[in-house]
Amino acid sequence: MSVAVCAESFRVADYDLAATLQSGQAFRWTPQGGGWEGVIGQRWVRLRQTASDRIDAEAAAPVAHWNWLRGYLRLDDNLAAMLATFPPDPPLQAACTACRGLRLLAQDPWECLASFILSSTKQIVQIRQIVERLCVRFGTAVESPAGTPSWRAFPSAERLAALPEETLRSCGMGFRAPYLLAAARAVAAGQLDLAALPHLPLSTALARLQTLPGVGPKIAHCVLLFTGAHETAFPVDVWVFRALRQLYFPRRQPSAARLRQFTATHFGPHAGLAQQYLFHHVRTQIPRS
DNA sequence: TGCCAGGTCATGG
DNA sequence: CCATGACATGGC
Numbered sequence A: 001m002s003v004a005v006c007a008e009s010f011r012v013a014d015y016d017l018a019a020t021l022q023s024g025q026a027f028r029w030t031p032q033g034g035g036w037e038g039v040i041g042q043r044w045v046r047l048r049q050t051a052s053d054r055i056d057a058e059a060a061a062p063v064a065h066w067n068w069l070r071g072y073l074r075l076d077d078n079l080a081a082m083l084a085t086f087p088p089d090p091p092l093q094a095a096c097t098a099c100r101g102l103r104l105l106a107q108d109p110w111e112c113l114a115s116f117i118l119s120s121t122k123q124i125v126q127i128r129q130i131v132e133r134l135c136v137r138f139g140t141a142v143e144s145p146a147g148t149p150s151w152r153a154f155p156s157a158e159r160l161a162a163l164p165e166e167t168l169r170s171c172g173m174g175f176r177a178p179y180l181l182a183a184a185r186a187v188a189a190g191q192l193d194l195a196a197l198p199h200l201p202l203s204t205a206l207a208r209l210q211t212l213p214g215v216g217p218k219i220a221h222c223v224l225l226f227t228g229a230h231e232t233a234f235p236v237d238v239w240v241f242r243a244l245r246q247l248y249f250p251r252r253q254p255s256a257a258r259l260r261q262f263t264a265t266h267f268g269p270h271a272g273l274a275q276q277y278l279f280h281h282v283r284t285q286i287p288r289s
Numbered sequence B: 001t002g003c004c005a006g007g008t009c010a011t012g013g
Numbered sequence C: 001c002c003a004t005g006a007c008a009t010g011g012c
Helices: A017-021 A067-073 A079-083 A090-098 A109-117 A124-138 A157-161 A165-188 A194-199 A202-209 A217-226 A238-248 A256-265 A268-285
Strands: A005-011 A030-032 A035-040 A043-051 A054-060
Touching: A005 A067, A017 A035, A017 A043, A035 A067, A054 A067, A079 A268, A090 A238, A090 A268, A109 A124, A109 A157, A109 A165, A109 A194, A109 A217, A124 A157, A124 A165, A157 A165, A194 A202, A202 A217, A217 A268, A238 A256, A238 A268, A256 A268
Parallel strands: none
Antiparallel strands: A005 A054, A030 A035, A035 A043, A043 A054
16 A cells, blocks of 8 residues: 655654654554654654654655644653653662653553553563564554555454454464453443543552453553553553662662552652653663663 | 563462 | 462563
8 A cells, every 4th residue: 555645844852752762662663764664543654853853754645734643752742841840869860861852652542551461571572573463463554655564553452352362362472362352342342441541540540451351550550651641650660660679779678568659759740751761771771671 | 491571360378 | 468470472
């Protein structure tokens, strides 16, 4: 499917596109000719940071407006103002300095939920592989310009809900197959309203997500943070846990409860962004992985 | 070859 | 509450 392209250029400040797209919050962006290709919703997109203050975008025509991209990339966030709310502690400030321009995205809730259900005890490379297989096999084709690989949308909840568990399992997701299927069915049936999550209190939104099998606190926080639903969502995975322990509790291991209380209070109104800086910092500083 | 991966769940102190 | 093991699969 070949189609004409519409282009636009956005002025940005403090935006590191590469770091943002590779920071483990989204799993489909692919480096391509000095830029990044991917799909947002039902649309093929190519992004390229051409200067520290500029991001160029191309998308399959027609493009009536670019609000969907502004929204996804959160281009209207005032990063400096958000960083200014952070506590002035040395570890966090070091992470902010090292990862200048790292941003949060506002992704589609279903794709984000499904992807993070697949993420448990998987390396990011493998999560990407499973997601890719799902898209190739069950996603609808999206139009892209000649010369680009064929791209597909992330499969809808309805589509996945109709599949047998074994078919999902054959994408290499192992024991996560029944979890993904249950989530797809809950969303497709309207039993879980993802669109409502931003309007609920954080604790309620977390509880809703955690009614799904295979969705615990970590994945629930990820979904609420990476869809732009809750700024104080604070996923604690193995990396963030190690970072928090080393940086803030060097003496003695904090209890789970103590740690939860700390992450819920110490980092302020943009705690989730702080989490992303800590995560990306430890993952890029420390050799390998 | 074996260890381990952006976890969660069930079980037993 | 806290600790432990199982759960599939594959990169390194």
